[in-house]
Amino acid sequence: MIALNPKEFGKVGVLMGGRSAEREISLMSGNGVLGALLSRNIDAHAFDTGMNDLSALAAQKFDRVFITLHGRYGEDGTMQGVLEHLGIPYTGSSVLASALAMDKEMTKRVWMNEGLSTPRFHMLKSDSNWDAIAHDLCLPVIVKPSREGSTIGLTKVTNVSQLCKAYENAAAFDTNVLAEEFIDGDELTVPVLGVGTEGASAARSLPIIRILAPDGDYSYQNKYFKDDTRYECPPPLSMCLQEEVQRLVLQAYRVLGCRGWGRIDLMLRKRDNKPYLLEMNTSPGMTGHSLVPMSARAVGLSYEDLVLEILSTATLDLYMNTLGKLQ
Template sequence: MSFVAHPQIDPRSLGKVGVLFGGRSAEREVSLMSGRGVLAALQSRGVDAHAFDPAVQGVAELAAAGFDRVFIALHGRYGEDGTMQGLLEQLGIPYTGSGVLASALSMDKQATKRLWMTHGLPTPRFAMLRAGSDFTAVVAELGLPLIVKPAREGSSIGLTKVTDAAQMREAYEKAAALDRDVIAETFIDGAELTCPLVGEGDDAAALPVIRIVAPGANYDYQNKYFTDDTQYLCPSGLPEALEREVQDLAVNAYRVLGCRGWARADVMLRADGKPFLLEMNTSPGMTGHSLVPMAARAAGISYEDFVMQVLAAATLDLQPNEHWKPE
């Protein structure tokens, strides 16, 4: 299903809005940039939008703020992993993006990959690492090069491309400093793609695919957010049938995880034309270097309109029980 822009949204219908950004994760710096962009976009459209940083403002303040809905512009832990979603469920405040379970599953790369594999979706082979793992055996099983990374971080934080078995210990320790669960996966040599997604269930749709060409094929944290050397090709330049195949795969991956609202699937396209799913981002970046706004523009929708549509879709996993009363 292709993406279709919705009619203009009345800002008054959205009520008082909180934009959650900053937070306590390793991606705080990027989240601050995303949140400021989202906040400015909403205010430019006349929305009664207010900044809220969970790192410096507590739960009591969030409960007392009187928000009718919130836009989650948090990235990584405590914002993209189901924890903030669970809190907002408790408070009864509708929020953007995926619910508790889908957020938690998507943040955990091991859980994501196991679920995709169960449904027959292609993703690189992997192994979980521990301090006592036989790294030589892992290399023998998966081959080289390998990608070693924390199981629950984003933005390539803590990631190492291992080209020699002697690098495994150092790569493991770098990732383990950020997460007790570390994953090693087969490196897919090919084109790096990303596909933003919107909607839910049968109504889920893909935006145009973006092909990423990073300096030295190294799409790391610095090249993602703080340099202008990375090229983003949208249109991707892929043959139409192949682009549609990647979009269909991304939509299936999104549905399998139970995602809603919006997300972004990262995909590697092997030299023989076979796509492999890497991960699902359920609170994608919205900075000046971010990819979702780029794909939205290619689909004919501005940054501001896209933010409005994501916010208008804010909801809860469970609707409040109007009949419940404390004893």
């Protein structure tokens, strides 16, 4: 439940910027969240983790923090570990869930183990057998870094001769690179709020968004800086199919152990309307082009109320809390 008195939140830090390839977007998200908190009289302060060291973070004596860091050093469990060590409650998923969700390979392995649908894949190396990979996955395929977001380093490969170049492009961002089966169909995304467990505070999905990018290219520029991409929220899908997608999303969120909030990206295969999970975002964008606020608006939840709801879920791991009591 959202605290009615702004003072109940205490001194709030909005962690933004960072050192990842998504720094620019993180600053946009962070400033949006900061403005929302200040508009509700929260004692909120910007903190750029890319410009300040950890001793400066500790010195701020924040009562809780809202993480708007995207990508490495913020969404991958590293900052969550720092905050656990400092004893500062934070928004979003735990150290383990954050690290797991940031790694597309490991995320897919967990989903596959749980019987959840996700495109088949191969991990690539510089000496991979490109012909064998193309034959097994069938062209086209998607090549991307395993631990980057915002389509950074991603290539759609339509010819086997392009595979090596696509690998090199992705490897510039990450030593772990995967080739993923291409699912021909509509791109969907579904935000989730709450804890990935059963019970009173169980996670709930917000409305599905269908993404209609120019020529099907939902690139970094089309995501954040252009207005050519169209969005349908909710999309023109049958209620039965929407419920199927949302059930899959909640299962995917739960098996990764996520909490607080997140957003799951999917493909809906054209030929049979089967949904396929692509990836889990544990610290999604909160910019003017971002999808979680868009979906929240569809159910009457304003940007400011969304931010307060997420902030109200800031916590530390139960294990860490228990350990502290034993010492």
